[in-house]
Amino acid sequence: MFIVELLINACIAFTGFYIISKIIHSTQFSSSTMKSIIIGLATGLLGVLLMFKGIQVNESLRMDLRHLPLVLLAFYGIRFPLVIATGVIGSSRFLFGVTPQAFVAFIAILAISTGMIYIHRKLLNRPFLQNIALNVWALLMITIAVLINLGFNETAILLLLSTWTIGLAVGVLSSMLTLDFQILNQQVQLYKKSAELDHLTGLYNRRVWDDRTAGLEQEGRIYNVLALDIDHFKHVNDTYGHGNGDLVLQQFANILKQETRPHDITARIGGEEFMILVYDLSPQKVVKVANRIRERIATERFQLDGFPAIEVTTSIGIAHGKHVHIQQMNVLADEALYAAKQQGRNRTILFDQADQQDIAATQSSTETIHS
Template identity: 80%
Template sequence: MFIVELLVNACIAFTGFYIISKIIHSTHFKSYVVKSIIVGLLTGALGVLLMFKGIAVNDSLRMDLRHIPLVLLAFYGSRFPLIIATLIIACSRFLFGVTEQAAVAFVAVLCISIGMLAIHRRLLNRPFLQNISMNVWALMMITVAVLINLGWNETALSLLLSTWTIGLTVGVLSSLLTLDFQLLNRQVDIYKKSAELDHLTGLYNRRVWDDRTAGLEQEGRIYNILALDIDHFKHVNDTYGHGNGDLVLQQFANILKEETRPHDITARIGGEEFMILIYDLAPQKATKVANRIRQRIASQRFQIDGFPAIDVTTSIGIAHGKNIHIQRMSALADESLYTAKQQGRNRTILFDNESDRHVAATANRETVRS
């Protein structure tokens, strides 16, 4: 009888596992706190449901697998949700009566969670052993609680045998389930990044650029589009080979990553052409950012294979505006870039929407090292 009821508990636990794991791995939550609260509340509710569907040994003692949802959170290292769920599950035990057995169960749940956090830290790099150890720890605490409440007798031994049998089985299966979820989500992340990032530079690709910039004119925010390309890049490819051209592109992209903010969108559009979206900067400040990038590139020696390091420069066109369609802004940035090329390269040109003309933001005539 004990086995059947614990198997029902296990089925409920696995269903809850699936739902909670999906939420834990979801990327649709903008707030970590909100997501943590939801996960904690759902896990606590699952523990309470397991209690209600558990075994009523007597009027005040219940047996179930309420510890299993806590193992899930501890395995993921979700401390805040674990605290919420632990308090809900521990306190809900008193719904079945304020008794000594309930108090023992309350303390046991607290000990289970505290011990699992310690196990998580100690076995962080050994996930399967970590999960099994958490389950064994929880079952040990349950054993202590049962023996305190029932004493050493046939009923207690039969109950513990069923609990350990089902508990360990569920523990192993839950370990495999959570590891499978982690592996699956890791693969999804890899495929997502592969689809979003340019394979050579690690910047966003053209598809992501189009997705991220669609509807910019409807946001009502000031934004700047920077169009960049590498001056005389065909000469680099023709002189040093396409492999070295790729090395130059990678080093160029690394500079763009370092000189832009995390929330700026930097993309390789194709070949040696790059675009950067910068929000909420006045034209003067956007120009300052562009010049910082340009000067950094002009001052750096680019390492290539089989030849001495070479110098590279970039020309930059900027379009500044608000409530302007991205296609129009991109065209203006490209026109500014073309003007920079015509005026001698290694310079920044800003399109001024107010005067409807191109303004030479810089006319760099620095001596480039040979």
């Protein structure tokens, strides 16, 4: 019977760990606060379930693994859910009666969580050792609580021997499960990231650009599509080699990252062609942003391997509109970029869909040309 109960409790713990870990790594929640509350409550309920289920040591003694869910949250370093789970697990002890023993158990749970926060911070870069330390700390606090409640006698020693043996065994297995799940999730995220990002520049690739911009016309927001490429880039490749051309592309992309907002979408479409999606800016403001990027690039010294640093310029075409299909906006931005090339390069041309006009912004002035 003891072995059966042990296996049942271990299965409950492992299943709960898996579900909670999935919630922790989920990206489906729109609110981080709501996600934290759900994680905290789910972890607390898992601890309560483990407490009520328990393992019968002998006819008069039962032990439980209520501390294990707290180890999971401490390992991930998520404090708000840990506070919630601690409150749920600690308070549930009073369901057996408001007694001095219940208060001791409640304080022990608080001590376990508080110490775990410190252990997580100190052993952040040593995950397996951290997990072992978290389990040992929890068992030490449980030991103190048992000795306070039962005193130092044969019953307490038997309970503690069972608690340490089973707690460490299940705790180590749970730790290994948590580590494996974390490694698996990191690999999934790495594969996802590598599939989304251009390998050379670290910007989004064409596939992500298409995915992120699909359905923009249905959002009802003003948005701008910027099409950029590097002027005379073929000359850079032919003169300095494709390796140095790659260096120029990387430095160019870094400037785009620095000069755009975190919520703007910047992508390398192919070769020396780049696209930027900018929300909620008027034609005048988006031209100002584009010219800031263009001027920054024109004044930058691009480092090469085996050659002196060079200067490059960029031409930018912009499509500004609302309720316009993204494919049409891409075409308009490309046409504006082509116009910028035709008018001498190193300049910005904006096509305003609402006014049906091109606004040509050169290095020194801005003029309006009706289409």
